[in-house]
Amino acid sequence: MDFDQQFLLKLKNGNKKAFEALFLSTYESLCDYSVSITESKEDSEGAIQDVFASIWQSRSTLDTTVNIKAFLYKSVKNRSLDICRHKDVRQKYQDQIKALYQSTEPGDTNTTVRLIKRVREEVENLPEGVKMVYLLHRRDGLTYNEIAQVLGISVKTVESRMTKALKMLRTNLEKEMDLKLLPLLAIFLP
Incomplete structure (x- = not known):
């Protein structure tokens, strides 16, 4: 069993220190990556928090053979894109409501x-x-x-x-x- 698998096994078993270490070691680079998608530090921080909250909540089903960094980047990318889509949809709805009020x-x-x-x-x-x-x-x-x-x-x-x-x-x-x-x-x- 290699180091990553041992680390993921600790995380899967609810080791908070392993979770914290993962968060601290990847946060900045994930944030930079997410900002390149969302163009917003606030949205990026939210995306990363969502991803880590999801990981913690579903840790017991975590696949210990996965490349955790690749998984994190993919998850942050997907969540960041979701945030962008929802901002666009929200803006469209706000425009519709505004038009409705004006009409x-x-x-x-x-x-x-x-x-x-x-x-x-x-x-x-x-x-x-x-x-x-x-x-x-x-x-x-x-x-x-x-x-x-x-x-x-x-x-x-x-x-x-x-x-x-x-x-x-x-x-x-x-x-x-x-x-x-x-x-x-x-x-x-x-």
């Missing part, structure tokens, strides 16, 4: 605000496992695979919980929909 009449704005509040209320009323999947995907921007890893469930379970969340939200919110607000609802329930 509505004064009374319609109150309706929009009420709908947003209702969506949030309905999300809070979802069953806990369903709500967690919905929020991790829609609010935090995690992929189904990432959610499965974080929660320790299968991707199929993530898919079924997301389907259930969307169905419940659509059913509960359909009654309150106004045609002018359809684009806003589509933001929350694509």
Whole structure:
């Protein structure tokens, strides 16, 4: 067993010093790499924290034969790209909401605000496992695979919980929909 495998075995067994050593020895280079993708130190730090949190949470299933540095760079790259994509999507939605507010009449704005509040209320009323999947995907921007890893469930379970969340939200919110607000609802329930 070589040094990397021994190190990964310690990490897999929950050795916090091994985890800390991995973090400290790779953080700067991973941060530089991530900044080259996200063009933001803050986003890069978030990406790296997400990757290390995921590693720690799923350490018991860690493959001790993997090249850990290659794995870290690939994970940071994927998370950084996810952050960039989600920033683009978020900006598009913010532009849509802004356009919606500008195109509505004064009374319609109150309706929009009420709908947003209702969506949030309905999300809070979802069953806990369903709500967690919905929020991790829609609010935090995690992929189904990432959610499965974080929660320790299968991707199929993530898919079924997301389907259930969307169905419940659509059913509960359909009654309150106004045609002018359809684009806003589509933001929350694509």
